[in-house]
Amino acid sequence: MEPEKDITKEVPKITSAEVSDWEEKFRSTVSPLVQFDKQDNGHSIKFYNGESGIDAYWSGVIILKADNYLKWNYSVLNGVFMDAKMNLDESNKTIPGNLYDFFKMWQAEVAKTLTTPEESAEEESPAPLEQPAALAGPETTNAPPMPGTQQLSEGDGLINLKINPVNHNRKNIKRESAIMDSAERMRRLAGL
Numbered sequence: 001m002e003p004e005k006d007i008t009k010e011v012p013k014i015t016s017a018e019v020s021d022w023e024e025k026f027r028s029t030v031s032p033l034v035q036f037d038k039q040d041n042g043h044s045i046k047f048y049n050g051e052s053g054i055d056a057y058w059s060g061v062i063i064l065k066a067d068n069y070l071k072w073n074y075s076v077l078n079g080v081f082m083d084a085k086m087n088l089d090e091s092n093k094t095i096p097g098n099l100y101d102f103f104k105m106w107q108a109e110v111a112k113t114l115t116t117p118e119e120s121a122e123e124e125s126p127a128p129l130e131q132p133a134a135l136a137g138p139e140t141t142n143a144p145p146m147p148g149t150q151q152l153s154e155g156d157g158l159i160n161l162k163i164n165p166v167n168h169n170r171k172n173i174k175r176e177s178a179i180m181d182s183a184e185r186m187r188r189l190a191g192l
Contacts, residue, residue: 036060
């Protein structure tokens with residue numbers, strides 16, 4: 001048996017140029033008065049392996065007038081979270097809506113980054129295993145019967161099934177008996 005492979009996906013790396021680009025887009029779209037929080041990777045955006053898979057996290061504070069603020073954080077998997085101390089007025093009423101709209105754009109772009117397979121990963125991954133014909137699904141219902149057995153039709157019970165003498169041992173007899181008892185019980189319960 002093969003040892004189980006570790007299937008955790010590697011967290012994508014983010015460059016300073018990418019972070020700067022996102023920060024400039026945020027300032028031009030949402031608010032120029034933003035302070036981005038530094039994550040433990042030294043950037044304001046962080047990719048990490050969470051319990052639900054790879055996630056991206058980005059957070060900051062938008063400074064408003066009169067000691068008011070809007071703290072926000074983005075998570076690709078968990079959405080947007082806001083904590084605000086603000087008076088809505090003409091100058092800041094669009095900020096929450098812009099924050100959410102920008103999140104939807106950011107989430108879509110980052111999700112592409114997280115789900116786009118890398119060339120090296122494609123080369124290393126083995127070809128998918130084909131399912132053996134014996135384990136195939138409903139498409140095998142029209143297969144010819146095996147030698148030594150009868151074709152079962154609807155309404156036939158296991159009583160009419162011919163047992164292959166090769167598999168005829170004490171353990172199989174007990175199983176067959178239990179199955180037949182269960183089949184008979186189910187027929188009686190169904191009123192047949």
